[in-house]
Amino acid sequence: MDIGDKSPKGSSQGRQDNAAESSANQDEDLDPSPSQAGYRLSIVKCLVLYPIAILPVCIGLLLAYWFRVRWIKLTCRKCPLVNASYVLVKDIDGKERVEVVRQVVVEKNKNVVGSERDRLLESLREKAVVKYIEHRCMRYFYDDLEKKYLLLRGYDSGVKCSAMHSMALGLKHGDHRERLCLYGPNSINVPVKPYHVLFIEEVLHPFYIFQLLSISLWMYEHYYSYAVCILVLSTISVTTSLLQTRKNMQQLHDMASHSSQVTVCRDNKDPMDVPSESLVPGDILVIPSTGMTMPCDAVLLTGTVIVNEASLTGESCPVTKTALPIGTEAVFVPAKFKHHTLFGGTNVIQTRFYSDSRVLALVITTAFTTARGRMVRSILYPKPLDLKFYADSLKFLGGLGVIAIIGFIYTCALQATTLGPLKTIVRGLDIVTTVVPPALPAALTVGTVYALQRLKKHKIYCISPQRVNLCGKVKLVCFDKTGTLTEDSMSVQGVMDVSDKRFYPLAEDPSQLCRGPLLFAMATCHSLTIINNELVGDPLDVKMFNSTGWTLEEPGADDTTKFDLMAPTVVRSPDLGGQGRVELGIIKQFLFSSEMQCMSVMTKHIPSLDPRLVLVYTKGAPEKIVSICRPDTVPDNFHETLGMLTQKGLRVLAVGHRTMQLSWHKSERIEREDVEHSLTFGGLIAME
Numbered sequence: 001m002d003i004g005d006k007s008p009k010g011s012s013q014g015r016q017d018n019a020a021e022s023s024a025n026q027d028e029d030l031d032p033s034p035s036q037a038g039y040r041l042s043i044v045k046c047l048v049l050y051p052i053a054i055l056p057v058c059i060g061l062l063l064a065y066w067f068r069v070r071w072i073k074l075t076c077r078k079c080p081l082v083n084a085s086y087v088l089v090k091d092i093d094g095k096e097r098v099e100v101v102r103q104v105v106v107e108k109n110k111n112v113v114g115s116e117r118d119r120l121l122e123s124l125r126e127k128a129v130v131k132y133i134e135h136r137c138m139r140y141f142y143d144d145l146e147k148k149y150l151l152l153r154g155y156d157s158g159v160k161c162s163a164m165h166s167m168a169l170g171l172k173h174g175d176h177r178e179r180l181c182l183y184g185p186n187s188i189n190v191p192v193k194p195y196h197v198l199f200i201e202e203v204l205h206p207f208y209i210f211q212l213l214s215i216s217l218w219m220y221e222h223y224y225s226y227a228v229c230i231l232v233l234s235t236i237s238v239t240t241s242l243l244q245t246r247k248n249m250q251q252l253h254d255m256a257s258h259s260s261q262v263t264v265c266r267d268n269k270d271p272m273d274v275p276s277e278s279l280v281p282g283d284i285l286v287i288p289s290t291g292m293t294m295p296c297d298a299v300l301l302t303g304t305v306i307v308n309e310a311s312l313t314g315e316s317c318p319v320t321k322t323a324l325p326i327g328t329e330a331v332f333v334p335a336k337f338k339h340h341t342l343f344g345g346t347n348v349i350q351t352r353f354y355s356d357s358r359v360l361a362l363v364i365t366t367a368f369t370t371a372r373g374r375m376v377r378s379i380l381y382p383k384p385l386d387l388k389f390y391a392d393s394l395k396f397l398g399g400l401g402v403i404a405i406i407g408f409i410y411t412c413a414l415q416a417t418t419l420g421p422l423k424t425i426v427r428g429l430d431i432v433t434t435v436v437p438p439a440l441p442a443a444l445t446v447g448t449v450y451a452l453q454r455l456k457k458h459k460i461y462c463i464s465p466q467r468v469n470l471c472g473k474v475k476l477v478c479f480d481k482t483g484t485l486t487e488d489s490m491s492v493q494g495v496m497d498v499s500d501k502r503f504y505p506l507a508e509d510p511s512q513l514c515r516g517p518l519l520f521a522m523a524t525c526h527s528l529t530i531i532n533n534e535l536v537g538d539p540l541d542v543k544m545f546n547s548t549g550w551t552l553e554e555p556g557a558d559d560t561t562k563f564d565l566m567a568p569t570v571v572r573s574p575d576l577g578g579q580g581r582v583e584l585g586i587i588k589q590f591l592f593s594s595e596m597q598c599m600s601v602m603t604k605h606i607p608s609l610d611p612r613l614v615l616v617y618t619k620g621a622p623e624k625i626v627s628i629c630r631p632d633t634v635p636d637n638f639h640e641t642l643g644m645l646t647q648k649g650l651r652v653l654a655v656g657h658r659t660m661q662l663s664w665h666k667s668e669r670i671e672r673e674d675v676e677h678s679l680t681f682g683g684l685i686a687m688e
Helices: 011-025 043-054 060-067 068-075 114-124 161-165 175-184 195-203 205-218 224-256 373-382 387-414 419-433 438-455 465-471 517-524 539-548 622-627 640-647 664-669
Strands: 036-042 076-079 088-091 096-100 101-107 129-135 138-143 149-150 261-265 272-275 285-286 298-300 304-308 319-322 348-350 360-365 492-499 529-531 534-536 550-552 568-570 584-592 598-605 613-620 649-661 680-687
Touching: 036 068, 036 568, 060 068, 060 419, 060 539, 068 076, 068 088, 096 129, 101 175, 101 298, 114 138, 114 175, 138 175, 149 261, 161 534, 195 205, 195 224, 205 224, 205 419, 224 373, 261 465, 285 529, 319 584, 348 517, 438 465, 492 517, 492 539, 517 539, 517 584, 517 598, 517 613, 517 649, 517 680, 534 539, 539 680, 584 613, 584 664, 613 622, 622 640, 640 649, 640 680
Parallel strands: none
Antiparallel strands: 036 076, 036 088, 088 096, 101 129, 129 138, 138 149, 261 272, 261 285, 285 360, 298 360, 304 319, 304 348, 492 680, 529 534, 550 568, 568 584, 584 598, 598 613, 613 649, 649 680
């Protein structure tokens, strides 16, 4: 198993990129159209089965509680989904769950123009009352065309990037009311069950029912001392488990819930403040310059945003998010366009745009469909673990059950002639309680709680107590989050410049390099920013930039108005030996992508003799850079030199560059694919 960081970009940036992609894709196991079967209550079956279930001390109702799916199939008749009162949903994991069909009244709005993407949404708008089921905190609406319940998605699926910019005027008020009825409030509401409900659910567990029956049997036989001991132990076990469960629910509820006032644009009017619960996909959110906690997932339409995604990726380094390119015809996918997507639960530190313009974002998902919501759902509905431990445990209990039944039959047969029927049955049940110890679940619960307390003292928290028993067998733990366990203490060990397809010797001090493409690339090809007069960004980029001796400035008196100049970020060289200073303005960034394995910047000299001259610098994995460079610029001994550096344990980045003739307008609209090709190989950067 490879636990190393394969990202060529550097430790923190690569992990942030992969973690954001993982978070954006962690909903892949959610089936938008799971297998479904409709059922409707049968009066005849209910009249026959309910008396049978109630009469023998409600044992039938207890079985119905334990096996709800089977009870629905027994008391209901199968019918088309359109007429169903209950829907049996079969998940990808193969488990069936019963969902109750609900209804919602939709406020009709005749002035709203439909869109081809929202076929399900448009079909729902035509009805006054629509049917839906809520499965795993997600709403599935009945679709007349598909004849089944479908997941009502937001703008994270099937929307072209170019269409998103056309929505910048905001929703009409009538359209918003319709969507709010269908999508529901934008809140991640984790229900906290009352104590009495938790107590009933705990007591009705098969193990505790068996304990109650055993205690009743012992009381009947005057085994008061043993019965009271088991009763006290069971009570302590139930109470401890109940308190722990309630505490976990409350903590999850407090962690997931978020409510605030946000500013939106609707009906092409002035911005208005509304509760975050009223946000729906399609709303235009105004990101304040002072920052905010994102209440939803949104795609950035204008401006640049600095975001702390620690709650999503675990990395504390801020991330720069740029506006979605205008005119892109590709279909929007959050994982692919994560550098333009603001994920729910992350903290916006700062926004930057033209001084009098607003930073706008299009809401694409809300509530449990956001990145934060998916994280909460993964806690509420964890993937089932098909472990041999559980299979063996069931086999063990099944074996005990078989032995108990054999013992019961043997005892009844042996003593049937000497004892009366009642005493014979009691003696047989004694054998059952002896073979299957009633104190087993209580002992396991107390042991688990004690283990949790010991773990908590070492600051180890467990959200799934039943996993504690498995941890005793764990011998090896593998981590892929290397940055969480180690320090980001990389430093530049040297650089190798290139001239005429030949490498120069390794230069240990990059600040002494000749003013050329390699030095310029190290000074500009990064996503660093200044927050509170401190250089912030990926630690690798910080080390690389500081090694050049250059300074970074973001013009403008106010941090939120730094787009007033043509070059929002300026890097300036020191004045060495009276050579004067070199200033480069970074006019566009193509941020690091694990798929592309590189990042690029477009820069201009300040001042520039040629206003159309654009300098492009790219850095990334050496193999990737070589593949997009012109072969006649790559040294013949490239692979030997790269192997020599990597064998010393160094992390190696390569640099490429090119010049382009572009107007300001074209440079803002150019695509990444049109920039990252036909580069000139510029050299290697070695870090340790």
